[in-house]
Amino acid sequence: MSDVLSVRGLTVTVRDKTLVSDVDLTVGPGERVGLIGESGSGKSLTALSVLGLLPEDVVAAGSVQLTGVDHELIGADERRMSRVRGRHLAMVFQEPMTALNPTMRVGDQIAEAMLIHRTVPGRRAARAAAVELLGRVQLPRETMRAYPHQLSGGQRQRIVLALALANDPALLICDEPTTALDVTVQALVLDLIVKGVVARSSALLFITHDLAVVATVCERVLVMYGGRVVESGPVEEVFTRPRHRYTEGLLAASDLETNERRLTTIPGNVPPAGQFPSGCVFRNRCRHATDVCSTAPSWTGTASTGFACHHPAEVTTHA
């Protein structure tokens, strides 16, 4: 099957300064791809180029193709891009308030997103679908009547996720979606993002500087440095056998343990990397990332039955 997103030779410039150079990037159907790199490495500009949301003085060149859209996205005018965004391509940014209308009830905002793109037959169906979407992000029906300011940061980000997924986009782009959230709700929002894209077979491009999050959420990763992609590959491969010196440094500076190191520290019935059941969203990491499981690991299970991480707060089964 052909790629959902295909970025070829993307270069971003401001006046005579090149900020992103010759980036190639693909995301396959249903694939979850991470884009990592230090601050200023060009991750957000790459995403904004795909979304057609670059600031006025910043110019993108190259090619961006999206499945289901029969025109080139680079250089497409705002009229065309507004038909693509929210329908074929959706996004969740760091700050949920920037994506929400403060004067409108959130139920109406979700319903409106479907009505604008005519993916539902009418207002009644849109409201019913909005209630269902709220349920999928674990918010009660009553949330329909809430205004954004009446909700917590985590609840708002779940509304933004419901909005983003409302029209079953082929691709969801998340740029640091949990960075501004309290650590206690970060894991829940990440889990809902993964469940949301898996349920819809949507592809995911996930931007973060947090390697533990990439290991939890993504299957493949691209590493950016100085506006270029310097390394890419399956997450386990890049994180255990980095080829580029910058990736090595990034790993060393993070609190992410390599599979090898972690497996030697985890007692019990944990198999070597690569033997985890295919389709296991969290692979050999629990959703609590390194904080709890690497210091007090407690894994049980076998390759045939799946694995469970027994965290005090909850049990995550990896099947």
Ligand SMILES: Nc1ncnc2c1ncn2[C@@H]1O[C@H](COP(=O)(O)OP(=O)(O)OP(=O)(O)O)[C@@H](O)[C@H]1O
């Ligand atoms: N409008 C602009 N004009 C000039 N330079 C810009 C503009 N926007 C971004 N840049 C520069 O482009 C480079 C890449 O920025 P970008 O926001 O893509 O980085 P990033 O990897 O997403 O970083 P972060 O993780 O901090 O968000 C940075 O050096 C930034 O200062």
